[in-house]
Ligand SMILES: Nc1ncnc2c1ncn2[C@@H]1O[C@H](COP(=O)(O)OP(=O)(O)O)[C@@H](O)[C@H]1O
C-alpha cells in the first residue's frame with residue numbers, strides 16, 4: 001500500500017505532514033512504500049476552465065506549440081465511445097438516467113489525466129476533476145435531473161479521491177465568456193450530441209462557474225485564478241494569451 005505525501009517546494013524540499021496542493025511552481029512527491037521514501041518531482045499543473053465552447057481546446061492548441069508544456073485536452077472521444085457506448089450522447093438524451101454514468105466515467109478519466117506521468121515540467125489540462133464535480137455534477141443535481149442517491153454516491157467518490165490522493169493544481173485560467181457567445185460557437189462546432197443544448201443550459205453552467213471562480217462563494221477554489229475574457233475573436237484571444245503568457249507559465253495570477 002502506497003502512502004502519498006506531498007511536500008514543499010521552493011528551494012529545498014522537506015518532508016511535511018500535511019498536503020500542500022497549490023501555489024507552487026513545482027512540487028515534490030514522496031511515495032512511501034514499506035520502509036522507503038521515493039522522491040519524484042511532479043510537474044506543475046495549469047487547468048483551463050470555462051463554459052462549453054468557450055474556447056478551451058483552441059487555447060490549449062495554441063499553447064501546445066510552447067516548449068516544456070504538455071497539453072492534455074479533455075478526453076471527449078472516450079466519453080463518446082467507451083467499449084462501443086456513448087455516455088455523452090446518452091446523458092444529453094436522458095440526463096436523469098445517464099447523468100451518473102457519464103459523470104462517473106468523467107471523474108475517472110479526469111483523475112487519470114491529473115495523475116498521468118508526463119515528461120515536461122508543466123502540464124496544461126482542459127478542465128479538472130474539480131470542475132467536473134463543482135460545475136457539471138452540481139448542475140445536474142440542482143436542476144433536478146440527478147436523483148439524490150446518484151449525487152450522494154458521486155459525492156462520496158469525489159470526497160474519497162480528494163481526501164486520499166494529492167491532486168495539486170497551481171493555476172486556474174478561467175476563460176470567461178458570455179453564454180450567448182458559447183451558444184453561437186457551440187452551434188458552429190456542431191457536435192452531434194450537443195445539438196439539443198439550449199442557451200439556458202449554458203447560462204446555468206456559467207452561473208456555477210462565476211460563483212466558484214469569481215465570487216468564490218460556492219466551493220473550495222484549489223488554486224489562484226487568472227481570468228481571461230474570452231468573447232473576443234481569435235486574433236484578439238491570441239493577443240491576450242501573449243499578454244498573459246508569463247503569468248500563465250509561471251503559474252501565477254499576479
Ligand atoms: N475566439 C474565438 N472566436 C470565434 N470562434 C472561436 C473562438 N475560439 C474558439 N472558437 C470556435 O468555437 C468552437 C468551440 O471552441 P473550442 O475551443 O472547441 O471550445 P471548448 O474546448 O471550450 O469547448 C470551435 O468551433 C472553435 O473553432
Ligand SMILES: Nc1ccn([C@H]2C[C@H](O)[C@@H](COP(=O)(O)O)O2)c(=O)n1
Pocket residue numbers: 050051052053054056074076088103106131132133136137194
Ligand atoms: N464534467 C463534464 C465535463 C464536460 N461535459 C460535457 C460538456 C460538453 O458537451 C462536452 C465537452 O465539453 P467542452 O470541452 O466542449 O466544454 O462534455 C459534461 O457533461 N460533464
